[in-house]
Amino acid sequence: MKLYDSAAAPNPRRVRIFLAEKGVEVEVVQVDIGTGENRKPPFLAKNPMGGLPVLELDDGRFLAETVAICRYFEETHPDPPLMGTDAADRAWVEMWNRRMEHEIALNCMQAFRQTHDFFKGRIPQVPEYGAVCKEAALKRLAWLDTELADREFVAGERFTIADITAMVGIDFGRVSKIAIDPAQKNLQRWHEAVSSRPSAKA
Numbered sequence: 001m002k003l004y005d006s007a008a009a010p011n012p013r014r015v016r017i018f019l020a021e022k023g024v025e026v027e028v029v030q031v032d033i034g035t036g037e038n039r040k041p042p043f044l045a046k047n048p049m050g051g052l053p054v055l056e057l058d059d060g061r062f063l064a065e066t067v068a069i070c071r072y073f074e075e076t077h078p079d080p081p082l083m084g085t086d087a088a089d090r091a092w093v094e095m096w097n098r099r100m101e102h103e104i105a106l107n108c109m110q111a112f113r114q115t116h117d118f119f120k121g122r123i124p125q126v127p128e129y130g131a132v133c134k135e136a137a138l139k140r141l142a143w144l145d146t147e148l149a150d151r152e153f154v155a156g157e158r159f160t161i162a163d164i165t166a167m168v169g170i171d172f173g174r175v176s177k178i179a180i181d182p183a184q185k186n187l188q189r190w191h192e193a194v195s196s197r198p199s200a201k202a
């Protein structure tokens, strides 16, 4: 089994943190997004979408999509559970993870992709759309601050994949000047807590 990773990119970091929380070690292969290695035929044969991370399974298949890779490790290494503990809890965590992904992380990532020179010529950029995404991300941070008023973590009293998605999205938002407002005390408290876990360094 091999994990195709890219050290500075947010989605691969989500998987690295997930694995660190589980205490799972996997062989890692770095793919250079900077030189566009992920957009060239050898890598496209593994993932036609060109995105990272990708997990090469022992049966030779290439599993892409961050949440699908996390799901694989959740099933193979159930402890500690990061994607829920019973039917209702699994659905609950999924709801929160999807919210953190669609409302926060993807807006932070699009704010970068649509405006930054790094993606010039790599993707069709619409800077105005990037600005809309940045605005949306900031609004969602204000909303998350209110949500975190009465619980420790995004999906409840236990650290889950939803915390990983939110933290990685917010951290990546910094390059687009998307940041937690000092007045957002609940969000700050949560961010300090999740950032101080050893897995955050993964």
Ligand SMILES: N[C@@H](CCC(=O)N[C@@H](CS)C(=O)NCC(=O)O)C(=O)O
Pocket (backbone or CB within 6 Å): 009, 010, 011, 012, 033, 038, 039, 050, 051, 052, 053, 064, 065, 066, 067
């Ligand atoms: N939906 C995919 C997105 C993968 C993705 O876009 N990864 C980024 C890194 S965070 C990437 O490979 N970017 C470089 C590129 O698109 O060329 C997932 O959840 O894993």
